[in-house]
Amino acid sequence: MTAPTPDKSAARIAAPALEMRGITKRYPGVVANDSIDLEVRPGEIHALLGENGAGKSTLMNVLYGLARPDEGQILLDGEVIDIEGPTDAIDRGISMVHQHFMLVPVLTVADNVLLGKEAMRGRLFLDQGEARRRIKELGERFGFELDPDAKVGDLSVGWQQRVEILKALYRDARILVLDEPTAVLTPQETVEIFTVLRRLAAEGHSIIFISHKLYEVLEIADHITVIRRGKVVGSRIPGETNEEDLAELMVGHEVQLTVDRGESHPAETMLRVQDLRVRSDRGGDIVNGVSFDVRAGEILGVAGVAGNGQDELVEAIMGLRQPSGGSITLDGSDVTHDRPRDLHEKQVAFVPADRHRFGLVLSFPLTDNVVLTDYYMEPYSRGVVRDEDAIAKRADEAIELYDVRTPSPTVTAGTLSGGNQQKLIVAREFDRDLKLLVLDQPTRGLDVGSIEFIHKQIIKKRDAGPAVLLVSAELDEVLEISDRIAVMYRGKVVAIVDGRTANKEAVGLLMATGGKGGSSASPPETAS
């Protein structure tokens, strides 16, 4: 190992631990990586910055042996190596922490960490005692202790991530790749994980940090490589750049980092949620007495770490889950026990969190997806008979109005890009008179252009009258377009703050601790 100095100039001088030269990877119809070069030095935290779909994950899959490059070389300590599969990569000290954790929930921490490189007693049997001992030892060495016998499925996301890192360290990883590691963490957890990463770098590990969040990259990285559409478009040192510069590199043109949310003109109360309780799948109230109002013409953002009851709250409001207590009122009438279709007919629209699972039928053509909620109504059907012409006409309109890029309305929704899929849903849900618009993670996984488009549409829709409820795990998104922000923590709304004056750190602290930390984001309004 090299000297454990985090000194950046020293890191730049040392010979690269890893080099990727001219990596090209083609998939049918796309060049995911186009002759990419990357150099990572020992003890360096190297950020790979790019939009969703820019080719970061493909590059890392190539490095990890999950995808075979069509062209190019990988060099480790100056030697050309051939990585045929994850085993090869692991053997050479390259480990990866995937965005979606590669952990088996029913197995214990020890089983997960040792899987694939087990401690053995004889040729056949596992040595459980040795496994426990090694977990303890690793935990002590890197400063986070895990119970080796805990079931991984029972751990919080932050701790699961530590199990993933432990997995890599157990395999003597010298080069550690982290794919969007902060996507699921609170700001506080992010700070903690950054501490761990800096410690690892100080010990001489090289870390490749994949992200599309500019400020994070500026905070943690020693060196930044920016990728756009499969190509390296620039290389920066944090001290010599800023968010605007990186954003322009990443997107390819100058971007407005924030959408102008304008003035809101809240009118009468449209949605009133009172003392709502909702059971989770595991039993027990995961939404535990939530109350808030949303007025017509305003956006109420709901911030919170994933798993604090937001999903269940949205499902209850949309009639997808029966509340176990409390009430939901829409425009003065009780809708607590309404079904999704009742709400649809009462002018409530919904953009669900997972467009592949909930929002679209990917194997259906755009035409059928555009009328997925309206197919049974005039003019799309008369009685039980479908009117294909009316459906086709509606699809043409929607595609035109919301700029959905598609060769034809009869191709399947699965062939569209993520941004265009989301625009299709927005077209379906936004394009009618509404009283309430519920948005759950409306821009997750989209490119900057689509995010901007959708944010503008949301604000435009708000100004047209309906109440808007926005739930997002991206705190930045909530801060950017909400008029008011409700923070959820352990099934409760712990504070409602003004969206224009809210301070990110303070909201983050509320998300992580529920406000018991003492500081407050801004003078809290009464959580009615």
Add this chain to the structure above:
Amino acid sequence: MINRLLSRSLRGQLAVTGGAILLALVVGAIVMVLTSPIITGSLDPWLWSEAYLALLQGATGIAIAFDPFSIDFTGFNGVIDTLVRATPYILGGLAVGLGFKAGLFNIGAQGQFLMGALGAVVAAIALADAPTVIAVPLALVAGLLAGAAYGFVPGWLKAFTGAHEVVVTIMLNYVALQIISWAVSGPLRAAGATFARTSDVGAATLPILAGSSGHLLHSGVIIAFAAVPVVWWVLYRSTVGFEIHTVGANPDAARYAGMRPRRLIVLTMSASGLLAGLAGGIEILGVQHYLPAAYATTVGFDAITVALLGRANPWGILFGGLLLGALRAGAPLMQIKAGVPVQMIDILQGVILFFLAADLIVRWVFRIREAKAGSVDELKTVTGSYGGSSATKG
């Protein structure tokens, strides 16, 4: 342009189906030649042609001979047999195919068929003194309701408890056998019969359209042929059909879009059972005329083959039903003339399915281009997790 694309993928599917049938016939021929020493006492490289010609003659009445060459038409008996045999296959195939469209694998068509037969027989015995115009429709309705009820059970269990329909329907098939065995050897047993069986269906016997003794064309054939466009219309032109497709393709999205997946699952399984039960009723009232305690039939299982042959499309199922009906109708003559046991048809059936599933072999042999990515293929999409998957909500 899109229509051209679609028709190309349809052409590809048709080519694969044709290729699978052809390859299965080749495999069948190889099996016959290999086993010819046991059948005829010596290796007979032409046993297969003898067998297939007899099969053709038995199924269509067309007799072809090569030495000297001649083609004869021996009468309509073969065609009648084929139509009569195809009737339960078409209805059963529609039953299984309907399930596929909703993402359900109804292996229970067999049990629903049996319950349909039982229902029809019970009604027929109760209506022994009624005129035919009343007895026939009532007995058929009793059959299809019994089948629908027997399909409702796994549908309800799937929708409200998450019990996977494949395992439940397999179990219910065996339960159906026991129910029939109990009913027919107990309360329904005909007095004086030499073995456990019900009395004849009497007034509820389906009217005969044509044919002579042993080869009678009963009116149930019309019902089967009429069911094809009806099911097609429901699936492709009605809103309910759209809901069924949506639940099959993505039950979560269906629920989010305001549909009621649970209801649709129960409805589809019941409708599937209804069609299978109708097949059972028609078979009893038109062909069998009584129900034995040990009713040996595999119609419900063969229906799976038919549905897959037709790729769950009603018109494809009509073709699949006729094909299997023809094979079954021709098989006895094949056994008589060539000595090849009728079980050859079971092998052919299984091998056709094998090649449909392993379509890469067929595509490779016949140089058929790969299917377009993203196209829905019933052969690859019906299995979900089972054994305790969470119930569809809503």
Add this chain to the structure above:
Amino acid sequence: MDVLFDIPVVGILFQLVDYMIQVLTINGAVILALAAPIALGAYCGFMNERSGVVNIGIEGMMIASAFAGWFVASMVVQAFPDQPRADFFFGASPALILGLVAAIITGMLVSAVHAWLSITVKADQIISGTIINIVALGATGYLIIIISASSPPSAGRFTPFNPPEALTDLPFVGWIFNMFLSQGPITMAVLVIALILNVLLFRSRWGLRTRSVGEHPKAAETVGIDVIKLRYRNVILGGIFAGLAGAWFTLDFGTSFQAGMTNGRGFIALAALIFGRWLPLGAFGAALLFAAASSLSIAIRTVPPTGQLGDILTAIPDQFWSALPYLVTIIILAGAVGRSVAPAAVGKPYERESAS
């Protein structure tokens, strides 16, 4: 005891338990023998499903193996009519041994087809199993018809072990020795196999890797486990148990082959696997229970229970007992008796390379 029996309503349950114990002590050996093919079939399913492959083709694998075992043994006897019988290993003869080997190999070959269709071709795994059932039942039905025309000789069967009377006559526990030891080789191995598989699943590297592949194959792949290879290996090894189950029909319990003789045991095996919560020992217990339920109808006729219980039991038709295992399985699946959760990745073909 009688005090318990006389309690109104509940007493009848005690009488039933008492009667079941009687049946078990008398019929234990028969029950275990009848449970053997079900348990072995369930082990085959276990090997498949724990690694993420659905197998509803157990029935077909069993019947193919039963035929192959019988056919090979019979051919050997035809060629060498004087078969020496060993006096130590269940009276084994070369014909019987070769038959057993043929059955096992057939089970593995049919399983290899299932593995290829489900893993490589990525066909729907339920359809793959259905195909195996149709082809196996059809082909064996076809072959037995043409072969039986020449009435081939039988190779007999493995003779059951005869445990010393000192053991079987022991008070209270003697019947247990009788149950487990008065058996042919295949039946006798059933409990042992369950124990071994159970230990291996939780204590061996193979077991850990199999569980990870059945639950989260992608995670297994990222730590260097070859998902495809492990699935292939487990599915094909599972064929050994289907082969043994097949051999049980024609070389251990019976001596001849009839078309369709497995008569749904492969499907009950699937039920036993679910009932036993995807654990070998659980499946063994379930198989015993199913066999006991179906043997109850025989017991009621041969040793009718007395009193109130007798009135009830003799009034219940035989068919109810035959249907009971299937009904119980449905009830289990519906979650009425606690939920049984399948391995998470079961039924899903594994796609190796990700597109993003």
